[in-house]
Amino acid sequence: NGRGEVGDEFETDVLSGFQTSAVLSDSAREKTIFIRGKLADEDAVVILEKTPIREDTLAELFTGSRLKLEMRNDIYSTYRLQPPPHLNEIKTTVVCPATEKHVKKYQRQESFLVEETGEDYKTITLPYIQKQSFSVQWVHNILEKKAEADRIVFEDPDKEVGFVLLPDFKWDQKQADDLYLIAITHQRNIKSLRDLTSDHLPLLQNIFQKGKEAILQRYNLPASKLRVYLHYQPSYYHLHVHFTKLGYEAPGCGVERAHFLADVIQNLQADTQYYKTRTLYFPLRADDGLLSKFKEAGRL
Amino acid sequence: NGRGEVGDEFETDVLSGFQTSAVLSDSAREKTIFIRGKLADEDAVVILEKTPIREDTLAELFTGSRLKLEMRNDIYSTYRLQPPPHLNEIKTTVVCPATEKHVKKYQRQESFLVEETGEDYKTITLPYIQKQSFSVQWVHNILEKKAEADRIVFEDPDKEVGFVLLPDFKWDQKQADDLYLIAITHQRNIKSLRDLTSDHLPLLQNIFQKGKEAILQRYNLPASKLRVYLHYQPSYYHLHVHFTKLGYEAPGCGVERAHFLADVIQNLQADTQYYKTRTLYFPLRADDGLLSKFKEAGRL
Structure with missing residues (x-):
């Protein structure tokens, strides 16, 4: 499934065939990852970024999720919350076909002030x-x-x-x-x-x-x-x-x-x-x- | 359900009764939110933070998620990815009972450009x-x-x-x-x-x-x-x-x-x-x- 028009939102399985070849960069702080790989024989870059937590979904998040206790100490406790998928999406951007320039753009690199x-x-x-x-x-x-x-x-x-x-x-x-x-x-x-x-x-x-x-x-x-x-x-x-x-x-x-x-x-x-x-x-x-x-x- | 020991992971529904009273602060960049509210009549602060995207889960992420096309332009396309819950957790910290000092600590002050x-x-x-x-x-x-x-x-x-x-x-x-x-x-x-x-x-x-x-x-x-x-x-x-x-x-x-x-x-x-x-x-x-x-x- 690869067709579609601008603004037309529909379900696809285009990424199920994506073959990761390398992680170009990632950020634990920002919850992002930039991946290089192949999509139907073409070079592609896939960018994943978790979405911000929205205030208007909190009520459903608290009632509709699974919750696993990890640790408890005095007044502090930590859990792993597993929300329903529609409340916890990952923003996904695909660049395909990607050139060497795209790959370089997303590859983590040292910078110098010029x-x-x-x-x-x-x-x-x-x-x-x-x-x-x-x-x-x-x-x-x-x-x-x-x-x-x-x-x-x-x-x-x-x-x-x-x-x-x-x-x-x-x-x-x-x-x-x-x-x-x-x-x-x-x-x-x-x-x-x-x-x-x-x-x-x-x-x-x-x-x-x-x-x-x-x-x-x-x-x-x-x-x-x-x-x-x-x-x-x-x-x-x-x-x-x-x-x-x-x-x-x-x-x-x-x-x-x-x-x-x-x-x-x-x-x-x-x-x-x-x-x-x-x-x-x-x-x-x-x-x-x-x-x-x-x-x-x-x-x- | 409220008992549990350190290191003892089990499922609980302790947060389903959480009543949000205010968002103290949040970060769209870091995918965190700090919430004030009531947990069984006690003041509590709940901190949610989405987990980093792990390289070792990518294959399952691509095959096991739902994917919805949002936009396509030239070589770029964007999607909303809905992963299975166990691959997309939210780290949850509960402070309860929370004092006024905890609340202030997590409260963000708005800024204005002058x-x-x-x-x-x-x-x-x-x-x-x-x-x-x-x-x-x-x-x-x-x-x-x-x-x-x-x-x-x-x-x-x-x-x-x-x-x-x-x-x-x-x-x-x-x-x-x-x-x-x-x-x-x-x-x-x-x-x-x-x-x-x-x-x-x-x-x-x-x-x-x-x-x-x-x-x-x-x-x-x-x-x-x-x-x-x-x-x-x-x-x-x-x-x-x-x-x-x-x-x-x-x-x-x-x-x-x-x-x-x-x-x-x-x-x-x-x-x-x-x-x-x-x-x-x-x-x-x-x-x-x-x-x-x-x-x-x-x-x-």
């Missing part, structure tokens, strides 16, 4: 990005409503300042505690922070304003509960903005990778060349091709 | 800091070697650009994986980021340079493995710089609170008034007195 001057960007990073020509076909599919159209939370269709707002894959949308949305610009020629000048202020301000309004309307979360930022380096070179819930330690919200949209706007207002001239710092994984380029250039 | 203009700093934040006159006696004790003298990793005794570098209390110094050091300036009149001008560049550059050198010497960690930043708001108003290991998700390293020292230096080089005039964003807990001041001023 110092990229404006000149380094022009002579090292930009040529590397252009040579790789990373596919952003899936982004274009979203913008053209060829995929994920039913997931769109908000759209401003304007060609210059417009964008599509939709949930990030990492978010299962069951609770606002780990809210994670992405705003993708309709403009297709902005690769990253490095391309931004004061010309883009109307675009950035529009995303900031309308993104916050849409989230307030749809999820009842005010701006004071949101962290709105860009990544540098981004994981794909089509400008996008991250909206995550304040207090949720979203992966990639650390100071070494995230740039507050509000700061980006202020910096461009003060200096249109800010992101063309500043030295930017970001972590690169040991197996990242870009890191090799920085090493070859004697910049690490 | 927007502080340069003017807000002068009219709201600065008067609040001054009125509170938070004690930094413990900082002076360190600088004067009246306390923690044996913990000092490095010192530059210069009155203008000097500082003391020592391990943060959060770090047990057992391994470099979660390295966390603090550099405290000998200058005593710099409260925070907001006080910095280009006059302080020699101080900041000295901390950056000599701090990195000292950490390389003592812990064999090069600058490319370090995250060096200031907090705003800081937790005490005597200028200090955080050095943490890149890859260790130290509390407070998120973009909403951390300011890269390298960025601070560049910003001050470009504009001596940068941190006096910019709007800065930071989270404040619901019970923080400063938050009330922002609310009173109609700024939230």
Whole structure:
């Protein structure tokens, strides 16, 4: 069973034939595991993540589960709770066929902080990005409503300042505690922070304003509960903005990778060349091709 | 059913009578929830945490679960996996009877993102800091070697650009994986980021340079493995710089609170008034007195 359309939820047994070849990484803290393997003779990556515990299911969880006592000591006792399957799902993402690049992306790796001057960007990073020509076909599919159209939370269709707002894959949308949305610009020629000048202020301000309004309307979360930022380096070179819930330690919200949209706007207002001239710092994984380029250039 | 001995695993229905009164805190990222309630008329705290995904159960997980397709786009698809209960347990801890102290321990305080203009700093934040006159006696004790003298990793005794570098209390110094050091300036009149001008560049550059050198010497960690930043708001108003290991998700390293020292230096080089005039964003807990001041001023 392998057919299906976007938004069409039905039961399948596609994973019963999955053959694990290696665990790429896992996190006991986050209850995730990234697995490499074969799915009907094709290379695949399968990502499993247990779902957050929802307050609205607690009553059923306590009455409908099996419970086994493990340990008792004074006022403390521990148990193993076995909930009914529909209350305890695992969010599963399949990438198939997966390329070597996908495998690398999910493989646990050491990271190094890179110092990229404006000149380094022009002579090292930009040529590397252009040579790789990373596919952003899936982004274009979203913008053209060829995929994920039913997931769109908000759209401003304007060609210059417009964008599509939709949930990030990492978010299962069951609770606002780990809210994670992405705003993708309709403009297709902005690769990253490095391309931004004061010309883009109307675009950035529009995303900031309308993104916050849409989230307030749809999820009842005010701006004071949101962290709105860009990544540098981004994981794909089509400008996008991250909206995550304040207090949720979203992966990639650390100071070494995230740039507050509000700061980006202020910096461009003060200096249109800010992101063309500043030295930017970001972590690169040991197996990242870009890191090799920085090493070859004697910049690490 | 309530009896049982340590190590004696048996089935019980003790939680089916649990009455939830409030969720004290939860983490969508860690899949945990802390609940307050009643268990047979006694106050209780119940802690649920989903278990990590184990590699040795993957084969059975893939063959023995139900799977529902959610979304498909290009090479990506997402599913909801419903594993059999014995493969997908929830670790459950019960504290009963629980005291008010237990409840407070597990209670999470909500945070709000505050927007502080340069003017807000002068009219709201600065008067609040001054009125509170938070004690930094413990900082002076360190600088004067009246306390923690044996913990000092490095010192530059210069009155203008000097500082003391020592391990943060959060770090047990057992391994470099979660390295966390603090550099405290000998200058005593710099409260925070907001006080910095280009006059302080020699101080900041000295901390950056000599701090990195000292950490390389003592812990064999090069600058490319370090995250060096200031907090705003800081937790005490005597200028200090955080050095943490890149890859260790130290509390407070998120973009909403951390300011890269390298960025601070560049910003001050470009504009001596940068941190006096910019709007800065930071989270404040619901019970923080400063938050009330922002609310009173109609700024939230």
